[in-house]
Amino acid sequence: MQLFAFLIDGLLIGFVYGIAAMGMTLIWGVMNVINLAHGPIIALGCFGVYLLATQLGLHPYLALLIVAPLGLVAGMLFYRLAIQRVIDAPRLSSLLATFAINMIVIGLGTAAFSTNPRALDVQLGSLSFGPVTILGTRLVAALASIATAAGLYWFLYHTRPGKYVRAVTNNRAAAELVGIPSQQVLALSFGLGCMLAAVSGALIATFFPFTILSGDVYQQKSFVIGVMGGLGHPLGALLGGLILGMMEGLLPAFLPTTWVPVFEFVLFVIILLVRPAGLFGGKK
Amino acid sequence: MNPWRHPGLWITLALTLGLGLWPVVLQKAALRETIFTILLSVALASSLNIILGYAGYISFGHVVFFGLGGYVGLYLMNTLGLSLWVALLAGGLAAALLAFLLGKAILRLRGAYFALATIGVNEAMRAFINNFAPFGGATGISLNFKVYQAYGGAANALWLVYTILLVTTLAMILISHIVKNSKFGLGLMAIREDEDAAEVMGVITPNAKTWAYVLSAVLPGMLGVLFYFKNGNIEPGDAFRLSSSIELLVMIMLGGAGTVLGPVIGAAGYQALRGFLLTNALFKNIQLSVAGILLLLIILFIPVGAVGWLRRRFPALRRLLP
Numbered sequence: 001m002q003l004f005a006f007l008i009d010g011l012l013i014g015f016v017y018g019i020a021a022m023g024m025t026l027i028w029g030v031m032n033v034i035n036l037a038h039g040p041i042i043a044l045g046c047f048g049v050y051l052l053a054t055q056l057g058l059h060p061y062l063a064l065l066i067v068a069p070l071g072l073v074a075g076m077l078f079y080r081l082a083i084q085r086v087i088d089a090p091r092l093s094s095l096l097a098t099f100a101i102n103m104i105v106i107g108l109g110t111a112a113f114s115t116n117p118r119a120l121d122v123q124l125g126s127l128s129f130g131p132v133t134i135l136g137t138r139l140v141a142a143l144a145s146i147a148t149a150a151g152l153y154w155f156l157y158h159t160r161p162g163k164y165v166r167a168v169t170n171n172r173a174a175a176e177l178v179g180i181p182s183q184q185v186l187a188l189s190f191g192l193g194c195m196l197a198a199v200s201g202a203l204i205a206t207f208f209p210f211t212i213l214s215g216d217v218y219q220q221k222s223f224v225i226g227v228m229g230g231l232g233h234p235l236g237a238l239l240g241g242l243i244l245g246m247m248e249g250l251l252p253a254f255l256p257t258t259w260v261p262v263f264e265f266v267l268f269v270i271i272l273l274v275r276p277a278g279l280f281g282g283k284k
Numbered sequence: 285m286n287p288w289r290h291p292g293l294w295i296t297l298a299l300t301l302g303l304g305l306w307p308v309v310l311q312k313a314a315l316r317e318t319i320f321t322i323l324l325s326v327a328l329a330s331s332l333n334i335i336l337g338y339a340g341y342i343s344f345g346h347v348v349f350f351g352l353g354g355y356v357g358l359y360l361m362n363t364l365g366l367s368l369w370v371a372l373l374a375g376g377l378a379a380a381l382l383a384f385l386l387g388k389a390i391l392r393l394r395g396a397y398f399a400l401a402t403i404g405v406n407e408a409m410r411a412f413i414n415n416f417a418p419f420g421g422a423t424g425i426s427l428n429f430k431v432y433q434a435y436g437g438a439a440n441a442l443w444l445v446y447t448i449l450l451v452t453t454l455a456m457i458l459i460s461h462i463v464k465n466s467k468f469g470l471g472l473m474a475i476r477e478d479e480d481a482a483e484v485m486g487v488i489t490p491n492a493k494t495w496a497y498v499l500s501a502v503l504p505g506m507l508g509v510l511f512y513f514k515n516g517n518i519e520p521g522d523a524f525r526l527s528s529s530i531e532l533l534v535m536i537m538l539g540g541a542g543t544v545l546g547p548v549i550g551a552a553g554y555q556a557l558r559g560f561l562l563t564n565a566l567f568k569n570i571q572l573s574v575a576g577i578l579l580l581l582i583i584l585f586i587p588v589g590a591v592g593w594l595r596r597r598f599p600a601l602r603r604l605l606p
Contacts, residue, residue, distance in 0.1 A: 036530075091342060092541070106573075107574070227400060
């Protein structure tokens, strides 16, 4: 029964990981860029909620609604400033361009917030089903993640800009031929990816302590999840997030917690080698 | 052309030797520490350049070889009481073996998939060493101070380490130049331009890639022994830091990927800039951001790096800038 409690807990956190990974994999799918600035944007999501809550006294979940569009705008800005010019250059250029953003954000963030851990005190009580106790904050975070993922899918399949994003993912040259403004669509996609990162950061801030550097851990998890789900498949990323969350919930019951990352990253390399299209993807 | 008669090689070697002998002549320990950092970066960036610049495979895991070498070396010296020379050899061998095994596995992946796999290898290695009891787990290994006595005390050991580093750096530049002008190196550059075409033209690409990876791993393994011997202790968090690998990529990008001189200039320039930013009152707190902005400007406007830009701008210099 204890195991079941761990499983539920892991699954709930897995949804939040999944959202961050969806952003990473969306960017990869649309423009073949590995976003090395994903971690710092997750951390900015944490700090956005933290600052709005502690300085303006907003409720963290209300602050989340402000952080999300800010993430979108920041992402579009980053695209225009750093990535647009190197989108067709050799891969190293775009990788290092996103890493340059990473350095800039971490440098300014460290100067502004130091690296002392912060934590938000969000109390939502808990639900108990027999021996299983679910913390309110994690349940809300999982529900918010599901809503975000649903919103993304609605956007991609039922709106015109969303259809543009899918068209550019599919074939950028063909999309340009039928008159889709591809640069604007790429900027929008990068913005959406960053928005998802910021949302997941904002949700993480409601139940884990964080520093400006903690984003890196979640960025690495996003890579693992993205590869599990098949790079470029947002829904696969959500499922991958659940698998990773489950692993993190269950594995500590069988082996010391510090061995979990070994397991995760070895699995990551093996999946890359054996099933580079992801656990669920047949198509490449 | 006979690679030995390339004037650019001798200019590069002379510049590096001059830089390296500077603190020896002045006998200044503080200056030696500064130059140590620069030479270490030059050697590491040049070694990464073989797999990155020549073969075109982006690795985020170069520091794995450096860290592994350091661990193997310190373990041999501290626990088994072997000498620095044996440790250096073992560190290089361990790194080469790991590169060979990894090469057989992950070099099949191309482009971004390879880059991601190297991130995975780095993180897996760090997490593993964190749990590996013989290497001290999360606390790492601290070198017993008595070890330095065999080398005439700590002060003398530091000069010895510096001398070995200088020799190794010069050797790395030489290797980099020889590889670039060899048939093997041409094969690697063919892989970089178009791997399928290279294979059709008779380059045995899996072998060429694996040996390039091994070659780029040996010296970082030895330098890891050297650096952590000097440092006195090693911890998993520092030994396998992802951003250290990315810093090396940045240095190569600054100087120009795929050139012999590029990583040398890039590494020296990066470390000099870092030193300046860290000691400047205005930039001290935001040095990382300033470095990031400079990196971005270079990627956006001079993507071929300093050496590439000079070669394009002044074709007459091509013979002098290898």
